[in-house]
Every structure is written in structure tokens, then in C-alpha cells.
Amino acid sequence: MIWSLDPEMYFIVYVSLYVSFFSTIIASILGVPLGFLIAVKEFRGKRAVITILNTMLALPTVVIGLLVYAFLSRRGMLGHLGLLYTPKAIIVGQVILILPWVATFTMAAVSRIDERYRRTALTLGANALQAAVAVAREARFGILAAIIAAFGRVIAEIGIAMMLGGNIKGFTRTMTTAMALEHNKGEFVLAVALGIVLLAVSLIMNVALQLVQGKYGGSR
Amino acid sequence: MRKIVFIVMSAALVLAALPALAQDKVITMSTTTSTEASGLLDYLLPEFLKDTGITVRVMSKGTGAALKDGMDGNADVVFVHDKAREDKFVADGYGTKRYYVMYNDFVIVGPESDPVGIKGAPSVAQAFKRIAAAKAPFVSRGDDSGTHGQEKQLWEATGLALTDAKSPLDGGNWYFSIGQGMGAALVFAEEKDGYVLSDRGTYLNYKLGRSEPFELVVVYDGDDMLKNPYGVIPVNPEKHPHVKFDLADTFAQWLVSERGQQVIGSYQLHGQPLFFPDAK
Numbered sequence: 248m249i250w251s252l253d254p255e256m257y258f259i260v261y262v263s264l265y266v267s268f269f270s271t272i273i274a275s276i277l278g279v280p281l282g283f284l285i286a287v288k289e290f291r292g293k294r295a296v297i298t299i300l301n302t303m304l305a306l307p308t309v310v311i312g313l314l315v316y317a318f319l320s321r322r323g324m325l326g327h328l329g330l331l332y333t334p335k336a337i338i339v340g341q342v343i344l345i346l347p348w349v350a351t352f353t354m355a356a357v358s359r360i361d362e363r364y365r366r367t368a369l370t371l372g373a374n375a376l377q378a379a380v381a382v383a384r385e386a387r388f389g390i391l392a393a394i395i396a397a398f399g400r401v402i403a404e405i406g407i408a409m410m411l412g413g414n415i416k417g418f419t420r421t422m423t424t425a426m427a428l429e430h431n432k433g434e435f436v437l438a439v440a441l442g443i444v445l446l447a448v449s450l451i452m453n454v455a456l457q458l459v460q461g462k463y464g465g466s467r
Numbered sequence: 468m469r470k471i472v473f474i475v476m477s478a479a480l481v482l483a484a485l486p487a488l489a490q491d492k493v494i495t496m497s498t499t500t501s502t503e504a505s506g507l508l509d510y511l512l513p514e515f516l517k518d519t520g521i522t523v524r525v526m527s528k529g530t531g532a533a534l535k536d537g538m539d540g541n542a543d544v545v546f547v548h549d550k551a552r553e554d555k556f557v558a559d560g561y562g563t564k565r566y567y568v569m570y571n572d573f574v575i576v577g578p579e580s581d582p583v584g585i586k587g588a589p590s591v592a593q594a595f596k597r598i599a600a601a602k603a604p605f606v607s608r609g610d611d612s613g614t615h616g617q618e619k620q621l622w623e624a625t626g627l628a629l630t631d632a633k634s635p636l637d638g639g640n641w642y643f644s645i646g647q648g649m650g651a652a653l654v655f656a657e658e659k660d661g662y663v664l665s666d667r668g669t670y671l672n673y674k675l676g677r678s679e680p681f682e683l684v685v686v687y688d689g690d691d692m693l694k695n696p697y698g699v700i701p702v703n704p705e706k707h708p709h710v711k712f713d714l715a716d717t718f719a720q721w722l723v724s725e726r727g728q729q730v731i732g733s734y735q736l737h738g739q740p741l742f743f744p745d746a747k
Contacts, residue, residue, distance in 0.1 A: 262697065317718035320658060321657075321658050321660075330685055331658060332643075332658065332659075352706070354626075362558075387485060409647075413643075413645050413647070413651075414645050414646045414647055415643050415644065415645055416609055416644035416645075416646065417674075418643075425646075427645075428589075428609075428646035430532070431528055431529050431531075431532050431610055431611075432529060432531045432532055432535075432611040433528075433531045433533075433535025433536070433538075433611075434530075434531070434611075441515065441541070447493055
């Protein structure tokens with residue numbers, strides 16, 4: 248089935264990769280700077296922000312699905328956008344799911360960098376931005392690992408994809424929702440084939456991470 | 468000390484044996500979402516327990532998956548609605564016999580304004596034709612359930628050119644194949660303000676059994692093609708020696724007995740009878 252290039256199956260894989268890729272990109276664009284700022288800045292309520300982020304790490308996907316559904320549904324506040332049951336709706340839900348992950352792990356990675364590192368950069372004549380970049384470069388593996396973990400989280404997630412995408416054939420059917428459907432139908436061939444693809448994607452992601460770390464790991 | 472240990476151990480043994488004793492009269496049934504969602508089983512199974520002392524554990528899924536459970540020996544009895552596939556199930560030796568139990572009917576549910584004008588259609592095939600011609604949003608279960616099977620037959624009856632999956636088109640912007648249960652399909656249709664083929668029971672539950680309003684209404688019903696017969700089949704012990712055939716057969720016999728048929732006929736949902744006994 249995998250080798251016979253079944254177009255239906257490949258479209259399902261494509262939809263999965265597409266929504267996961269974009270939700271990871273968006274969550275990274277928002278989450279990395281957020282985590283970075285929380286790590287290096289001192290401000291009132293910092294502890295509260297960290298607690299909220301940590302709580303959000305444990306948000307079940309069905310809760311996010313339900314909340315976003317309430318907003319995007321025809322009766323909801325944003326119903327006129329017509330987003331529900333489109334790939335965009337899945338992306339919205341998945342960004343909410345992994346934004347706290349990216350932010351928290353970025354924060355942790357940046358916090359691990361010694362404060363003296365930044366101060367040294369400043370004494371060497373770097374301006375605040377250059378010093379921040381220096382710290383970010385030092386923390387890049389932690390940040391990259393966070394992004395890859397986030398991607399792995401969304402590509403394997405089913406609650407949001409099912410509730411907000413609606414598992415529409417040829418439009419919003421992802422690997423996970425297709426697998427659930429095949430199981431409901433009592434058919435396992437496609438489900439197993441998709442499972443293999445899903446595992447392969449995880450493997451490739453992890454190998455990529457190892458390679459990146461191996462190549463530049465010496466500088467740590 | 469030893470005494471205490473001994474007492475605790477024997478108590479544990481007795482406790483461990485209790486579920487086993489209770490389990491002697493339990494069967495597993497794989498059935499469709501409509502029998503469970505309509506509330507029929509909650510009404511019928513306690514009566515069956517009262518008469519026979521047999522507990523029925525219910526797994527509800529699409530007809531395809533329910534039959535698969537029977538084929539794999541994961542259930543003692545199946546209670547589904549797709550006569551062609553049920554007959555094949557028995558012919559292939561997975562089940563011992565198909566008993567006629569009851570029927571209910573399908574309805575086309577859609578927006579009250581009925582933009583396509585289905586209400587006046589002379590036949591259900593014509594109604595489907597009008598939906599396709601107008602490219603009105605149509606939600607398909609697409610999950611190989613009995614309802615989905617029925618929908619495929621109706622598309623065939625229209626005489627339109629169909630895809631391999633027996634749908635008027637593959638994906639596209641008005642035919643939504645969502646691969647989910649009846650409830651999800653109804654909610655989806657409401658969201659799209661479109662049409663959907665539903666069993667009457669699930670529709671009534673959404674229309675009258677919820678706190679939120681459900682905007683869609685029955686726009687077409689009553690065609691003979693919309694009759695939906697249910698059958699019960701005990702799983703064949705020759706295929707799967709571990710199934711509890713005696714208890715499963717007791718259940719099937721009870722359903723088609725005068726008593727079982729009377730219970731089925733007396734069940735009402737929101738003041739309407741839903742299933743009509745038709746044991747032969």
C-alpha cells in the first residue's frame with residue numbers, strides 16, 4: 248500500500264504534514280521570542296506567567312478542540328469567518344496546543360545559559376540585541392529540540408484534528424483521524440500503513456535532531 | 468500473625484473469584500450507534516436481564532466495525548442494520564442465523580427553508596437528484612456504517628454517474644464525507660446548513676433531547692426505500708469456540724419472542740414510537 252503510491256493515502260499524509268508544519272512554524276514564531284523574553288526579563292508577575300504556561304502544558308486536546316469549536320462554530324463569535332472544518336481550524340487549535348510547549352522549553356533552554364555569558368557579551372561591546380542573539384545561539388539546541396518535539400506532538404494528535412477539521416475526505420482527513428476511521432470501519436490495512444508512515448516521520452525528525460546536534464554539538 | 472495473613476489471603480481469593488462467578492452470565496454485543504444512541508438498549512436490556520439474568524455488555528460502532536468484531540470473535544452477538552452484509556456474514560459462516568428483529572426508518576434532514584425543494588419530491592431518489600443538481604451541501608457519514616450503506620444505495624437509485632466509493636463526487640465543495648458517527652454528521656450538517664441522511668432516532672435525540680436547539684428539520688421521509696431493517700446474529704461457535712453461544716442465542720430468541728417484540732414496540736422516544744417489531 249505504501250509502495251503502490253495510493254493517491255488517497257498520500258493526500259492524507261500531505262494534509263497531516265501541511266497542518267503540522269504550519270502550526271509548528273506559527274507556534275515557533277510566537278513561542279520562541281515569548282520564552283526568551285520570560286527567561287531574560289525580570290518583571291512583576293513572572294512567576295504567575297510561568298505557572299500559567301506550565302498549566303497549559305497539560306491542556307488536553309479535547310478541551311482545546313471544544314474551546315476553539317465554540318468560537319469558530321456558526322453560532323460562535325468568529326462563525327462568520329467560515330473556518331470550522333477547514334485545515335486552518337486545525338492549525339489554530341494546534342498552535343494553541345504547542346505554543347506553551349515551545350515557550351516553556353525555550354525558556355528553560357535560555358535560563359540554563361549562564362547569566363555571565365550575557366554580561367560578558369555586553370562588556371565586550373555588544374548592544375542588548377547582540378547580547379540576546381549570543382544567548383539565543385548558545386541555547387539553539389534546546390530551542391530546536393523544543394520545536395521538533397512540538398512538531399511530533401501535533402502530527403500525532405487526534406482530538407483537535409477530529410473536532411475542528413471534521414475528518415472530511417480529501418480535505419481535512421489527517422493520518423490520525425483516518426486511522427481512527429479505518430478502525431471504526433473494522434478495516435486495518437490503511438490504518439497500519441498510515442501508522443508506519445507516522446512512525447517513519449517521527450524517526451526522520453529524531454534523526455535530523457541528532458544530526459544537527461552531532462554536527463554543531465562540539466561548540467557546547 | 469500467620470492467622471491474619473491466612474485470613475487476608477483467603478479473603479483476597481474469595482474476592483478474586485467473585486467477578487468470575489458473576490461473569491458466568493455476561494455476553495458482549497457489538498451493535499450500531501443508532502440502537503444505543505436512541506436509548507432503546509437502555510430500555511430493553513434491563514428487561515432482558517430481569518427475564519433471564521443475563522447481562523449484555525454493549526460496544527457501539529458502525530455496522531462494518533460491529534460485523535468485524537463478530538468475524539474476529541470479539542463479540543458473542545451482533546445487532547446491526549445492513550441486510551446484505553448480514554446475510555453474507557451468515558453465509559460465510561461467521562454467524563449461525565440472522566433473525567429479523569425490527570425496523571425503523573431513515574429521514575432526510577435539512578434546513579427548514581429547504582432551498583432545493585425536497586419536500587415535494589415524488590421519490591427519495593428524486594430528492595437526492597435535486598440535492599446533487601443544486602450542489603447543496605450534503606454530509607455523508609462515509610464510515611461504512613449501515614446508514615452510509617443506505618446512502619450509497621440511494622445514490623445508485625438516482626442513476627447519476629458515481630465514483631468507486633458510490634458517491635456523486637470525490638470530496639469537492641458540497642459533498643462532505645466525514646467518516647464519523649450519526650451525531651457528528653448531524654452537527655456538521657447544521658453547521659453547513661446542508662442536508663444529511665439520518666436515522667430517525669438519532670435525529671429526534673438531537674432535535675428534542677438536547678438543551679441547545681437543533682435547527683434542521685425532517686424535509687423528506689416515508690419512501691419504502693428508507694425502511695431500515697435490523698437483524699440480530701449470534702456469532703458462530705464453530706469459528707470461535709470461546710464465544711458464549713448459548714447465552715447469545717438466548718438473547719436472539721428473546722428479542723424475537725412475543726415478550727421481546729412487545730418491549731421493542733412499546734419503546735418511545737420523545738413521545739414517538741421508533742422501532743417497529745417485525746420478527747418473522
